[in-house]
Amino acid sequence: MIKVLINGCHGQMGKVVSEEIKKDSEMELKAGVDKNALDNNSNFKIYNNIHHCNENIDIIIDFSHPSSLLNLLEYGIEKNIPIVIGTTGLSPDDIEKIKEASKIIPIFYSANMSLGINVLISMVKSISPVLEDSFDIEIIEKHHNKKIDAPSGTAYMIANEINKELDNSKKYIYGRDTKTDKRKKDEIGIHAIRGGTIVGEHTVIFAGCDEVIEISHSASSKKIFAQGAIKAAKFLYNKESGLYNMEDLINS
Numbered sequence: 001m002i003k004v005l006i007n008g009c010h011g012q013m014g015k016v017v018s019e020e021i022k023k024d025s026e027m028e029l030k031a032g033v034d035k036n037a038l039d040n041n042s043n044f045k046i047y048n049n050i051h052h053c054n055e056n057i058d059i060i061i062d063f064s065h066p067s068s069l070l071n072l073l074e075y076g077i078e079k080n081i082p083i084v085i086g087t088t089g090l091s092p093d094d095i096e097k098i099k100e101a102s103k104i105i106p107i108f109y110s111a112n113m114s115l116g117i118n119v120l121i122s123m124v125k126s127i128s129p130v131l132e133d134s135f136d137i138e139i140i141e142k143h144h145n146k147k148i149d150a151p152s153g154t155a156y157m158i159a160n161e162i163n164k165e166l167d168n169s170k171k172y173i174y175g176r177d178t179k180t181d182k183r184k185k186d187e188i189g190i191h192a193i194r195g196g197t198i199v200g201e202h203t204v205i206f207a208g209c210d211e212v213i214e215i216s217h218s219a220s221s222k223k224i225f226a227q228g229a230i231k232a233a234k235f236l237y238n239k240e241s242g243l244y245n246m247e248d249l250i251n252s
């Protein structure tokens with residue numbers, strides 16, 4: 001049995017991951033960490049500070065908040081525990097810290113744990129260089145009204161992957177409300193919608209002269225992210241230190 005700690009266990013994703021682990025015959029939920037360690041009659045122990053947890057843990061799955069990253073990495077390094085990180089809204093400095101930590105322990109990071117989004121990314125990566133000269137690229141993401149970061153981590157991930165294919169020649173434009181000039185060629189527009197219970201939708205628009213290609217992904221339940229994170233945890237368990245992502249998992 002792989003013994004799991006969920007960081008952010010009281011959150012929307014934490015609860016779904018916990019339900020999915022309970023159904024999994026290869027995994028055991030040993031502990032949870034959340035800002036408020038409510039006693040909710042769980043059959044696993046909940047802590048409000050990860051450093052207070054002395055359980056025997058094989059892997060950590062994190063869907064929480066950027067403010068917990070430092071503690072999380074410190075704990076993983078101190079106890080030599082691999083970490084699957086799904087939290088978004090991380091700063092470039094946070095990403096650097098993840099890269100540094102991954103020299104010591106195995107870390108899996110993806111802003112989107114669904115298979116579908118990662119297939120979408122390989123599609124847009126392959127067509128962007130072909131369309132770049134004559135098509136404008138825009139990304140629209142839609143999420144529920146409880147989401148705190150914008151644009152989504154996935155929208156950034158899609159934009160970054162496209163940009164890498166285009167020699168990082170594009171800059172990102174977020175909305176256009178204060179703009180007074182025409183769209184420039186070197187832009188990728190990124191736009192965020194928030195409302196209701198939308199789980200997560202991402203559309204990449206390639207707009208050319210008299211023709212438009214739209215590639216979309218729509219998540220209809222958080223289960224796909226939880227199941228993806230569990231697959232990532234099984235993949236990461238017993239791996240060498242290093243930084244892994246969905247591409248590594250898909251190609252494994």
Ligand SMILES: NC(=O)C1=CN([C@@H]2O[C@H](COP(=O)(O)OP(=O)(O)OC[C@H]3O[C@@H](n4cnc5c(N)ncnc54)[C@H](OP(=O)(O)O)[C@@H]3O)[C@@H](O)[C@H]2O)C=CC1
Nearest residue numbers: 008010011012013034035064065068086088111112113225
């Ligand atoms: N990679 C992926 O596939 C996916 C990523 N996500 C990302 O996962 C993260 C969590 O999403 P979601 O579950 O919807 O968000 P929630 O706000 O519902 O859950 C986050 C939980 O973490 C808690 N928390 C906040 N700060 C800390 C801390 N310092 N230490 C421990 N726990 C803390 C929150 O407590 P409190 O509410 O009291 O602040 C809350 O219970 C977000 O960044 C989201 O974008 C979401 C879905 C898929």
Ligand SMILES: O=C(O)C1=N[C@H](C(=O)O)C[C@H](O)C1
Nearest residue numbers: 088111112147152153154200
């Ligand atoms: O907060 C969410 O819910 C989600 N966040 C991730 C993101 O920011 O990309 C992934 C998913 O779309 C759901």
